[in-house]
Amino acid sequence: MEQTPNPGYGAVLETLAGEIELAGARCILLDSLIGGVMPDLPEAAREKLQASLQAIDLLSQHLAGLSAFARRLGMETEDLFEAPVALALQDVTLGALADRLLTALGGESQGVEERDQAGDLDLF
Numbered sequence: 001m002e003q004t005p006n007p008g009y010g011a012v013l014e015t016l017a018g019e020i021e022l023a024g025a026r027c028i029l030l031d032s033l034i035g036g037v038m039p040d041l042p043e044a045a046r047e048k049l050q051a052s053l054q055a056i057d058l059l060s061q062h063l064a065g066l067s068a069f070a071r072r073l074g075m076e077t078e079d080l081f082e083a084p085v086a087l088a089l090q091d092v093t094l095g096a097l098a099d100r101l102l103t104a105l106g107g108e109s110q111g112v113e114e115r116d117q118a119g120d121l122d123l124f
Helices: 009-040 043-076 086-090 095-104
Strands: none
Touching (some): 009 095
16 A cells, blocks of 8 residues: 555554454444344344344444453553554455554555445455
8 A cells, every 4th residue: 555654553543443343333224224124024034033032132242342352452552663454454354444454544545435346345
């Protein structure tokens, strides 16, 4: 990435915490969507989805804990040392996520949005 900033570790941890929170919010949305269709499903399908809802809830709580941990570390970490984020940003395969991280850390947006080059669609 061209002209990647070198923010302090505190800023990096705060940005990471925000992205983890966004992932957690998406888990909550998924949980709500699945919960909304459950009443319309046969009993056997509802039982299968119930376990999935519990896993999504656990993931949401897991992400909330990680976010709180990263945020507290960010608050406690002085920005005396720069974080070399260029190589780490290159490892982020979701274009929209990489662009949000880059701009949150002081870099220039590459113009990637969720709806276009956000990342590859994995079908399984």
